[in-house]
Amino acid sequence: MQNTTLEVSTHLAEVYSTVKGAVYQSDSEKCWYVDFAGKMAKFDYRNILKLKKAIYAIDIEEILLNSSKTADVEIVFICACEHCYVLTLLEIISFKELLEGTFVMLSLNQILHDRLYRIAA
Amino acid sequence: MKDIIRVKSLISADVETLLNQQIKKEAQSSSAYLSMASWCDRNGFDNSAEYFFKQAEEERQHQMKFFRYVLDMGGTALSPEITNVKIEYNSFREIFEEALDQEISVTQSIKNIAARCHKEQDYVTVEFLNWFFKEQREEEYKARRALELFDLIGEEGTGRWEIDKHVGKIHYGNEAGE
Secondary structure: OHHHHHHHHHOEEEEEEOOOOEEEEEOOOOEEEEEEOOEEEEEOHHHHHHHHHHHHOOOHHHHHHOOOOOOOEEEEEOOOOOOEEEEEHHHHHHHHHHHHHHHHHHHHHHHHHHHHHHOOO | OOOHHHHHOOOOHHHHHHHHHHHHHHHHHHHHHHHHHHHHHHOOOHHHHHHHHHHHHHHHHHHHHHHHHHHHOOOOOOOOOOOOOOOOOOOHHHHHHHHHHHHHHHHHHHHHHHHHHHHOOOHHHHHHHHHHHHHHHHHHHHHHHHHHHHHHHOOOOOHHHHHHHHHOOOOOOOOOOO
16 A cells, blocks of 8 residues: 555656645646545546536635525535535635646646747747 | 646637637527527518528537537537527517627627637637638628618518518628629
8 A cells, every 4th residue: 555655656746735735747647636625636637627617616705795504515526527525615715726726837837848848949 | 747738638728618608609699590580481581581591500500610629629518508599579670680790799709719819829729710700701791781681672662572582692702802
């Protein structure tokens, strides 16, 4: 078990992290590992986009202003993906911040690839 | 770190969103034209009904062209939901006014996508959009010509019958000025 953990950690590159969580990229598996809300979850290209869409679609302002007595949690279920998140409002805000940072970094990575390798100097 | 996102998709998330919005817009246009065809047929304007049936079909083809492009480039094409399709129109003329408004709106919307593509240097999508710009030239021309028939012929007497007769004959050559 320990070996597996070690093996995974050696080929992971940190994309973005905050005090609440982090996102790592695995080049060999072509996927991302999202460390958030106490678990490490693996997302491929399609699923991380679905996760982004699901989190961005939550209306934080509406939840803040909602005075009904319902529980302040949001269940984020992603179709055809084994992971599910049950998040409080504060966690949603942190998760959104983490994902926003991640996608900015991925865009930056694309710009760097374009400049360094794809466009002839 | 590999650039996985670019490997998976040629178009950016923003362009993909705009293209999906356009898919919906084309679907709305197609439904609106079908509704116009229905109104014309109900009110005895056979040639105009036929003209709008053809337009509805064309818009559907445009929608599919966008749909397949998004998929071909590695994006997620969304099948749109179309609601609130108008059923009744106040007059024969109003239909043609709305048809022209719709075409203008489609042209502007495609121009907006092209502007975004130029901004992020997505010339692949710009090249794809060029086909639509040529198509819009024809669509706007036809819609404008149809509306002009109302002023030329007039609606009095057998005017509307005469207009209907001419709607089917509107034609746009491949090159401007033909």
